[in-house]
Amino acid sequence: MSITAPDPVTSRTVTLREARVPEGGLYEGTRTLQPFPEGWEERPYEHIEVVPQTRVIGAEIRGADLTRPLSPALREEINRALLEWKVIFFRGADLTPDQQAAFGRHWGELETNPILARGAREDIVRFEKGGNAAPTFENVWHTDVTFRERPAMGSILQLREVPPIGGHTMWADMAAAYDNLSDEVKERIDGAVAVHDFIPGFDRFTTHERLLELQDQFPPTEHPVVRRHPETGRRMLFVNTSFTTHIVGMDRTESDRLLAHLVRQAHVPEYQVRFAWQPGDIAFWDNRATQHYALFDYAPHRRVAERVAIVGDRPF
Template identity: 65%
Template structure:
């Protein structure tokens, strides 16, 4: 169901179901914090894909040397648009890693198949389920220091389908009802690797990985370390409960918060072409890979950048 701001707040207070609750009415859609302003980009063109999130970068060849000036301007675009896209970039996985290293140390993911290098997560899909797709999530929030961001390159693009969506979780926080914000202010939530991967691993491996990666706590609302934006930082794949609340209340609020990524106004949808690349800020977004291309293959390689402890 959809509910008004008043009803959404009352539903949370009274414990009524809000499983599918999205607040009705106009939404505040701003790419920046109030004190920030957009500045022109001098080293490339920018084509926003919507008023809020996502932009294509034009006039940059990632095969060529990326100067510090270009890197800085690309970083500014990443912070502004949360996810930036590049078309017609015929690079290989080695160059993909070189570019990512300009933003920091590279991360490995023990749960995803590796490509030519341990830092490459390879997603080769097609005829065989199960799949990591069709779920909104933020990457690796089960880590104490979730990824700063990731660069995704499609090696093989299906003839149709296989899009990816991103949602701006600062906008999701901005538009929460005020008393919902009060309910979650200062709260932390538990993030656990097991829910996101339980269907892919047998019990023995699950226990092994849980010992290696025990549950961690992160703020329900994190502050972006560079922009200062307050950002909703829970996701259905890995967030299991809000600390200090009983299970029923925690589940009710989390269902409501999870649903906020579903608002189309907060989203951008990207249709892949050969040699397309996406670079997203994992601190500010959730994403959703659409599995609608069966039985055609879709092969992607992702390189993630080590982040910091959310606060």
């Protein structure tokens, strides 16, 4: 709509130029930043200290010895911190592979992953990047293994070797991303289902022969575009660049345009936390509620990390 008004200097009638910008962009303004679900009961912590790192995502946990089995009370508080802050950090935990796996098993069965390099145990994945490392599949916003029928509930990553500069990891809160969508977009994706497939995420870094060996083991699967958190009930965006191929029932152009808008939400800094690693640090993230991005900005130096992932439920 054109707007005309008198020019305050010349008194001539002038027309304001159209405020045209590309469709589907990210724009400035106030964003809703609510860390906890509506009605969530905030309680004091008695066994750990929780130090938030941003308004909505990320907290450092102090006072927990992860080298020993967790008491029920300590496990409950760590889990509550995970639900509230989506990714939690333990400085200098320095766990052995067995201790790292034992810590993860407090939350359930551990995954094995035949696509990625194995670490010291069958249920540990190893990420080792050297000076001449091949391109990496880690430096893109993604949620782990959404191509599975039951994507990981959470992942626990420990840095064994840290480069002298760079190598940080970032996480984005996908509940905040959903909260700030327009009502129009929320209506379009309410009840929508998307297809997830491992091949797009690994095609650039894996031989086609290896992909052929694995494709029957990991057929495409469908998940809701907006999932509900099984413990908090919060609604969260559940699509990502690596594995989400299309929205069911939409033509390709419409699906691509809508997915591009949705996955772009992880790029909003207000929804993010960035972690600078030191050797022995642990990050434990809620894979149901976040996306993450591992920066590959440290060549020619090395970065070595090991991860366990906990089997999750089927998204709903």
